Amino acid sequence: MTLNNLPTGIRSYDLVVVGAGPGGFDAATEAATFGIKVALVEKDLLGGTCLNVGCIPTKLYLGATSPVEDLAAQVKARVATGEIKINFEALCTKKDRFIGATRKAMAQKLKALGIDFYPATAKIIEQGKIEVSHPNETAILEYKNLVLATGSHPTVFPGLEPDNETVLDNTGFLALTEMPESLLVIGAGFIGLEMAQIAHRTGTKITVVDALDRIAVYEDPEVSKTLRSVFKRHKWDIRLGVKVKSVTAENGKAVLRTEDGDEIIADKALIAIGRRPNSKDLGLENCGASTVGPGFVKVDENLEAAPNIYAIGDLNGKTLLAHAASHQAGYVVRRITGKDKGPYTHAPIPSILYGSPETMRVGQMVSDLEGKGEIKVSSFQLVANPIAQSYAATQGFVKVVWLDDKVVGITAVGHHVSGFTTAAAMIVQEAWTEEDLHKVIFPHPSLDEALLGALKAEKQPPK
Structure with a gap:
């Protein structure tokens, strides 16, 4: 695709979004549903790091190889024998096809919503204008609002430079x-x-x-x-x-x-x-925006880096997670369309380590709460859960952190604990007390009962 496929002359938009990862793509598509004119600029591939070389292919690999761990657990429990061999070439093909199909679907959605897509680099040249560059072509885009969602890249230190061969x-x-x-x-x-x-x-x-x-x-x-x-x-x-x-x-x-x-x-x-923000060469100096630390774009309580210029996701460094970027994107769209006039706020942001075992955390840990009130913890060991037993994956636990008798954090490690992350996030968001345990009926038997067990367990001062 070339820039010549798109409108010529002065190109004016209500919103220009730079970066087509989870945050940028969601900002562009959500804004378009409000009927405003949107352009999306991406110098590499739709989907950004997350879809192409990050969380999605990694989870495809982990999911496809999980039977290796499942069988190993049952072998250790002496109830099964055998061997699973991974056809890695076939797995690579599956991964590439899935990612390619997802990018195609994203492109179709942009077209259906009437979003102009620029496969180009972008640089702010002055307030209200950016230059987009494609090989041998450039264009100037005027904007009323600009969202920068350029993500991050792997940290590189001298002596640790990758060659991506060895x-x-x-x-x-x-x-x-x-x-x-x-x-x-x-x-x-x-x-x-x-x-x-x-x-x-x-x-x-x-x-x-x-x-x-x-x-x-x-x-x-x-x-x-x-x-x-x-x-x-x-x-x-x-x-x-x-x-x-x-x-x-x-x-x-x-x-x-x-x-x-x-x-x-x-x-x-x-x-x-670790990772560092992609803030270099964006032309931030031409609009009054600034960076902090390793290059994170400094934003105010409205996620604005400069008047009508927003920085979201990894770029602002608040939380380097795809779902955090998407949440920030939703807020910015609501703000520029007049649906939200207050400062940016968010619920507790969950984080998950996938694999075997998994980890899940939402809210605060004991180390975050020193001097803030009466801290207690309650926990439940997965060895007592029948689903964990059925999968012969009993190592791990669920821990609840209480502050002044309200739930402020939940963390877990063990077999498929990511499955109750959303429930945990809602419990932390609602700051459950002991009286709230009767609000929800937990299914039996289920791994979710380990969460219930931790909520019901005796609360004790942290060690």
């Missing part, structure tokens, strides 16, 4: 046509742990290295402890408190060198040490 980032990992015999994962956050599980299930030997003292460091310490216990049983080599000096490709291998002079060698390395 030293990989998430894009390089998901482009592999076969899994290596050994994988070195630098970074024990959600991205690293999910991708390590994919490789593990295909038979890859896993080594995880992190500079911090525990994996999944932003989660409850008990969650980190449980995850590490499970992965150690998988025979992962987990090395914490390691300061990495460099990761390089040498003689077809990935070689990690620590500041202490040690070496770790594997067939491939995955760099998963």
Whole structure:
């Protein structure tokens, strides 16, 4: 598609959206339903990182390989035997077809809603105008409102630059046509742990290295402890408190060198040490917008970076999750269409680590509440749940955090605990008390009963 397919001359819009990931696409399509004229600009692929090289392909891989873990659990329980082999080539084909079909459906939706799509880079040239550039073509778009939703990219430090052949980032990992015999994962956050599980299930030997003292460091310490216990049983080599000096490709291998002079060698390395905003070259200096930290666009209580210019999702750094970006997109559209005049607010934002086990968290942890009131916790072990028993996946727990006898946080780790994330989010949002436990009938038998069990359990001061 070229820019010449679209209107010529001065092109004026009620709303221009830059970035077609979850936040940008939702902003454009929701705004179009209100009957305003919308343009969507994307320099790469519809769907952004999440659809193409992030959460969606990762979950497709995790879902397809989950029977490996399911069978292994039943074998350990001595009720089954056998072996599951993953046809990775077929899985790659399935992944590519699904993503391609999704992008096609997104393009069709844009067309049906009358949204002009520009496959181009964008730069603000002055207040009210942006320049969009395609190879050998440029155009000027005038806007009444502008939404910047350009997302983020993998963090790169000197000495840890990926070549996406031997030293990989998430894009390089998901482009592999076969899994290596050994994988070195630098970074024990959600991205690293999910991708390590994919490789593990295909038979890859896993080594995880992190500079911090525990994996999944932003989660409850008990969650980190449980995850590490499970992965150690998988025979992962987990090395914490390691300061990495460099990761390089040498003689077809990935070689990690620590500041202490040690070496770790594997067939491939995955760099998963965080993400940084895509704020460079947007022309922010031409509209009065500014950045903070590693480049996050500074916004006010209305998500405005400058008059009538909004920054949402990973770009503003508030929460680097796709569903947070989409929620912010909805608010901005309501604001520019006059449906919402107040500042941006949001309910507790859930986070989930997929795999086996899963983790789920919504609301606050004990560490967030120091000095705020009477803190108590109640918990339930999954070993007492019949569904967890039926899947021979009993390690894990559900924990409820109470502040002044109201639920302010719920976290869980274990078999399919993501399944009750929405219920947990509603409970935290409504700040349930003990009297509210009778509002809802929990089905029996179900994994949800583990959540109910944690809510009913004796509340105790945190350890």
